[in-house]
Amino acid sequence: MIKSIFQGVKAYGGSLKLINTLGLWKYFGIPTLISILTALIIGFLSWGLSDNIGSFISKAWPWEWGAETFNTISSFMGAVIILIIGFILYKHIVLALSAPFMSIVSEKIESHLIGSQAPKSNTSNMGLLLRGVKINVRNLFLELLLSIPILLIGFIPVIGIISSFLLFLLQAYYAGFGNMDYTLERHLSYSESIRFVKKHKGTAIGNGIFFMLMLLIPVVGIIIVLPLSVTAASTETIRIVQGYENKKK
DSSP states (O other), X not given: OHHHHHHHXXXXXXXXXXXXXXXXXXXXXXHHHHHHHHHHHHHHHHHHHHHHHHHHHHTTOOOSTTHHHHHHHHHHHHHHHHHHHHHHHHHHHHHHHTHHHXXXXXXXXXXXXXXXXXXXXXXXXXXHHHHHHHHHHXXXXXXXXXXXXXXXXXXXXXXXXXXXXXXXXXXXXXXXXXXXXXXXXXXXXXXXXXXXXXXXXXXXXXXXXHHHHHHTSTTHHHHHHHHHHHHHHHHHHHHHHHHHHHXXX
C-alpha cells in the first residue's frame, strides 16, 4: 500500500501542465465558487460554535479547584472538534456538489490519455449529482463514526500522539475516495466503486494527503485544491482502471 500512496501523491506532478494543455480551467469555475462559499459558511459557523462546545465540555468538571484550567482545556478541545468536523463537512459537501462538473474533466483527461473517446457517462447531470451526494453522505457517516474512537485515543497518554496522524490519514482516504469516483462513475456501479477504492485505498490516501495539505494554505488552498486533486486522481484512477478492465476481458 505504501507504493500506491506514493503513486497517488506522484500523480500531482503533471496536473498543472495537463490542466493547461487540455484547457480545463473553465470547468473549475463553479466548483471553485462552491468551494469558497462552503469554506466561508463553515468557517463562520465554526467560529460561533467553538465556544458553545467548549462550555458544554467544561460542565463535565463540577469542582471549583482546577476549574479555570479545565475551562481553558475545554475551549481548546471545542476548537479542535469544530475544526475536524468543519474539515470533514467541507470536503464532502464540495466533492458531492462538484460531481457534474468534475465528471466532464475526468472524461476529457481519459480521452487524452487513452488516445480515443473515453466512455460517455450514461447518467444525467442530476444523476451525477445524486451519485455524488450518495457516495459522500455514505463516506461522511463512516468518517464521523471512525473519527470518534480516534479522538478518544488522543486522551490516552503516550499512544494518544498517534491520534492526529490517524485522523489525517482517515480524512485523506475519504477525500481521495471522492476524487476517484468522478472517473469510476463511467466504469463501475456504485457498489463496484466502493469495492474498487477499498482495494486501492493507498491510491485514495495518496491523493487525499495532498488534498488535505493544500487546504492548510490560506485562501489559495480552497481555490486550487479541486483542479489539482481531481486531475491527479483522474490520471491515476484511469491508469488503474485500464488495467482492471483489460483483466476483466
